[in-house]
Amino acid sequence: MSSAPASRLWLLLVAMTAVTMALGQDKAALQRERDAIQDKIATTEKLLSQTASNKQSAVVQLRLINERMNLREQLIRHHESEIRSLERNMSNTDSEIRALEGHIAVLKEEYARMIQAAHKQSLSQNPWMYLFAAEDFTQAVIRFQLLQSYSSLRKEHVQQIEASQLSLAKNRTSLESKRAERQAVLSDVRAERDKLAGDRKTRSALVESLKGEESRLQAEVRKAEKEKQRLNDAIREIIEAELKAERESSAGEFALTPEGKIVSAAFESNRSSLPWPVMRGVLTGKFGRQPHPSLPGITIDNNGIDISTESGSSVLAVFGGTVSSVFSIPGAGQTIILSHGAFRTVYSNLETASIGKGDRLEAGEKLGTVRTQNNQSILHFEVWQVQGNSQTPQDPARWLVRH
Numbered sequence: 560m561s562s563a564p565a566s567r568l569w570l571l572l573v574a575m576t577a578v579t580m581a582l583g584q585d586k587a588a589l590q591r592e593r594d595a596i597q598d599k600i601a602t603t604e605k606l607l608s609q610t611a612s613n614k615q616s617a618v619v620q621l622r623l624i625n626e627r628m629n630l631r632e633q634l635i636r637h638h639e640s641e642i643r644s645l646e647r648n649m650s651n652t653d654s655e656i657r658a659l660e661g662h663i664a665v666l667k668e669e670y671a672r673m674i675q676a677a678h679k680q681s682l683s684q685n686p687w688m689y690l691f692a693a694e695d696f697t698q699a700v701i702r703f704q705l706l707q708s709y710s711s712l713r714k715e716h717v718q719q720i721e722a723s724q725l726s727l728a729k730n731r732t733s734l735e736s737k738r739a740e741r742q743a744v745l746s747d748v749r750a751e752r753d754k755l756a757g758d759r760k761t762r763s764a765l766v767e768s769l770k771g772e773e774s775r776l777q778a779e780v781r782k783a784e785k786e787k788q789r790l791n792d793a794i795r796e797i798i799e800a801e802l803k804a805e806r807e808s809s810a811g812e813f814a815l816t817p818e819g820k821i822v823s824a825a826f827e828s829n830r831s832s833l834p835w836p837v838m839r840g841v842l843t844g845k846f847g848r849q850p851h852p853s854l855p856g857i858t859i860d861n862n863g864i865d866i867s868t869e870s871g872s873s874v875l876a877v878f879g880g881t882v883s884s885v886f887s888i889p890g891a892g893q894t895i896i897l898s899h900g901a902f903r904t905v906y907s908n909l910e911t912a913s914i915g916k917g918d919r920l921e922a923g924e925k926l927g928t929v930r931t932q933n934n935q936s937i938l939h940f941e942v943w944q945v946q947g948n949s950q951t952p953q954d955p956a957r958w959l960v961r962h
Contacts, residue, residue: 589641596634602839603627606867609934617769618779619867619935622843624762631755638748645741652734780851780859786890790907790939791862797884797896798903798943798950823900826878833877833958834922836906836940837929840868843937846954862952863905863941870936874906874926877959882918891939892930903950905941 607623844865848858880897887893893909897920910930914920929936942953 589637589644593634593637593641596630596637599841600627600630600634602869603630603841605869606841609870609936617765619843619937621762621765621769623841623867624758624765626841626843628755628758628762631751631758635748635751635755638744638751641744642741642748645737645744649734649737649741652730652737655730782890784860786888787860787862789888790891790894793886793888793894794896794903794905794941794943795950797886798945801883801898802945802948819900821900822880823902826899826902829878830958832960834875835866835959836875836877836904837866837868837872837938838875839872840866840938842956843867844939846952846956863907863939864955866938866940868929868936868938870929870931870934872929872936872938874909874929874938876920876922876924876926877904879921880904880919882914882916882920885912885914885916893927895926901945903941903943903945905939905943907939907941908937 603623603626607620607627842864844859844861846861846864848860851859874895876897878897878899880899883896883898883903885893885895888907891907893912894905894907895909895912895914897904897906906926908930909927912927913925914927920926929938940955942955942958944951944953
């Protein structure tokens with residue numbers, strides 16, 4: 560198409576296609592995010608069902624409910640983003656419809672003017688009489704070319720009008736579909752808000768039930784703190800022993816070997832992108848000092864993170880390295896430490912360990928299975944950095960890929 564109307568139609572269709580593709584990509588990204596959140600909610604609900612019948616799991620239940628509430632709030636925000644995206648999409652479709660309607664009106668006006676001009680020249684009534692009425696051969700040739708051009712233009716205009724009308728019909732159908740989709744998402748938002756309100760009631764009831772359990776909970780906190788202290792002492796002793804051996808072999812100074820430097824750099828370059836040590840899990844214990852979820856005035860200090868997972872879950876290495884130690888602590892199950900140059904990853908509360916000291920492992924290899932106690936399967940995971948003579952625990956959540 561070489562005429563001005565054809566060019567305008569082509570540009571309009573190209574612009575509409577580009578907008579449609581962009582909105583389609585946006586919708587696909589939102590769908591992936593929604594699926595991920597819903598998968599996490601399903602995992603949380605499965606873990607809650609495992610601990611629901613055990614009174615000793617009430618604190619973990621509380622943390623799982625809190626996590627489910629956070630996920631529901633994320634899902635509601637996601638739905639609201641999807642609604643805004645659909646409304647933008649509908650607005651763009653409305654604009655496209657108005658543009659197409661305007662373009663069709665212009666095409667019809669141009670077509671009408673062309674027919675009127677042709678009528679004045681007798682092109683539309685009896686084209687052959689118009690041709691044979693030429694005064695000479697030269698004029699006949701010119702009139703023949705004019706008739707051909709007129710016929711071609713008529714076909715072109717009809718094709719443009721039909722194409723525009725077809726696009727208009729598609730856009731109107733698309734708009735109706737988007738309106739229905741928007742209503743469905745609004746219904747999802749209302750349903751999630753109802754579920755969130757139900758979670759708040761469940762949490763309040765659970766907190767109320769724990770008010771008479773202060774003595775037992777405080778005893779559990781003291782026991783857990785002792786287990787953590789034993790674990791921390793063991794980790795520090797093991798790292799200190801490694802540093803001592805290194806100093807004795809390097810003129811009294813700690814210095815990474817060339818291979819150790821490469822491993823350290825590789826580990827550090829994967830900050831925020833290391834895989835989780837279990838296939839499915841929910842973070843129920845954060846790093847650092849934080850208030851107890853149900854005991855006012857009681858704080859918990861955590862050198863790592865706690866991940867609630869399914870019973871019998873495999874524990875996986877988050878990065879390639881060498882097994883520094885495998886040991887057992889009463890109440891904390893089996894513990895495995897992997898060395899990655901100047902970094903260590905610690906996997907605690909395992910039921911079984913399928914590797915031994917000195918083994919070299921790749922990322923994703925199985926270390927063992929998580930221990931289940933009181934219907935709870937919780938992996939304790941830590942990341943340590945060794946600098947000179949000091950060993951510093953890191954926040955593992957900042958090293959793992961966002962889950």
